Amino acid sequence: MIRLSAITPSGHVQLGNYLGAIRRWAAEGTEQDVYFISDLHAMTTSHNPSKLRSLTREQLALLIAAGVDPHSVSVQSDLVRELGALTWILECTCTYGEAARMIQFKEKSAGRDSVRLSLLTYPVLMAADILLQGAHEVPVGDDQAQHVELARALAKRFNGTYGEVFVMPRGTVPPTASRVRDLADPTRKMAKSATDAAGTVFVLDPPDLIRRKIKRAVTDNLNQVRYSPDEQPGVANLLEIIAACTGKAADEIADSLGSYAELKEVASEAVVEELRGVRDRTLRLLDDAGELERVRAEGAARARARAQHRLDAALRMTGLG
Known part of the structure; x- marks a missing residue:
């Protein structure tokens, strides 16, 4: 059984991220599990390219340093060609209404005259993340559960229309995480993207x-x-x-x-x-550029090998390639 989890480089990893997720991934992860740094998801709003690159590198080093199995870790953008192809196929399977119903899109676009199209479509990219790796389970909080349901709906529709390619993933509730609140305002969660x-x-x-x-x-x-x-x-x-x-x-x-x-x-x-x-x-890992790049390249190769046959089948069954 493959479980898939990700962390977005929207800021430096904070104590709540570590205690609530990363430490658990290191202690409970299996050789089949998939963990990745979702740098593409960090682009749905305005971002600094050099900072994104630096945070991605930092998070990769931190996951390995925390004890997460390097064989299970990759960076999302290293599979940008595979994900781009599958995202397009899934966008051609998804309806506008399904994407526009996503709660996060409604909340983040409310009251704004213009938002990036990626804010609307990134749940389809998330579905591609899940389906490309053949994930059976995706531990998510309430704010992401709707996105996993979209991935299930798209997998079911694709399989029913073109043929069985994708595993039907299901969202699961992760073990109760340590509740870490902001030290300056304990009414809110500690967050890596906090302005203060x-x-x-x-x-x-x-x-x-x-x-x-x-x-x-x-x-x-x-x-x-x-x-x-x-x-x-x-x-x-x-x-x-x-x-x-x-x-x-x-x-x-x-x-x-x-x-x-x-x-x-x-x-x-x-x-x-x-x-x-x-x-x-x-x-120490951040100071050893060669070792970190080696870990990243090997992680990308393993993720690509795990995904390629599903992408090839999806392309073939939709009349492409």
């Missing part, structure tokens, strides 16, 4: 910077270290971060701490130690 980085801990942040960010984390004026997410979201966020890094229960951690200063000190050291190894290995 004060509340975001990035995996490659130096230890001293991590300590400064956590020291400034928002708490409250109750001066009680309790695990109460509704009443004390800032305190609960720090407790959950410690829990994710240490494997202890959040309420148990709360009972052992007597002040907010102690809470922040324990959180800082837990995060620094959790990220120390992956940060050091990522930086």
Whole structure:
């Protein structure tokens, strides 16, 4: 069974990405799983080309440094020819109404006079990502579940019209991830694309910077270290971060701490130690351009080999090639 997951280089990888997804990919991934950096998806809005290239390289290094099997990792744009061909076939299978119904398109285009066409069509590219690799399962959150359903609908329609080529994928709910909130505003999730980085801990942040960010984390004026997410979201966020890094229960951690200063000190050291190894290995890989390019090229070759027979069949059955 093939499971497929991706991360988009829309910003530097942050603590929530690592604890909630990347660490799990490294620990639970199998040799059949597919993980890729979805750099093409980062182009649906205005972007800086050199920054996109740099972030893609950084994310590739970080996934390998975190322990994700290099045999399972690739960069989306390295299959741009294969994906471009299949995306066109699927666009010719998809209707405008299906694409326009996607919730993310509605939300991101609302109130705007003009948006890029790719914002409308990128769910079809996502379907190509899934179907080209023969993925059986795609772990996704609520915001992406609709896109997996579109991939299922297009696979079913193609198979019914032209012949059986594609596996019918299904969206699955990933294991409950560590809930990491913005340190400056615990009412929102920590995000790699946040405009204000004060509340975001990035995996490659130096230890001293991590300590400064956590020291400034928002708490409250109750001066009680309790695990109460509704009443004390800032305190609960720090407790959950410690829990994710240490494997202890959040309420148990709360009972052992007597002040907010102690809470922040324990959180800082837990995060620094959790990220120390992956940060050091990522930086070493980024300094070894030859090794990183070798890993990337081999990942692309494996992904291409896994996909080629499906693309060839799809082209042949639609009367192309």
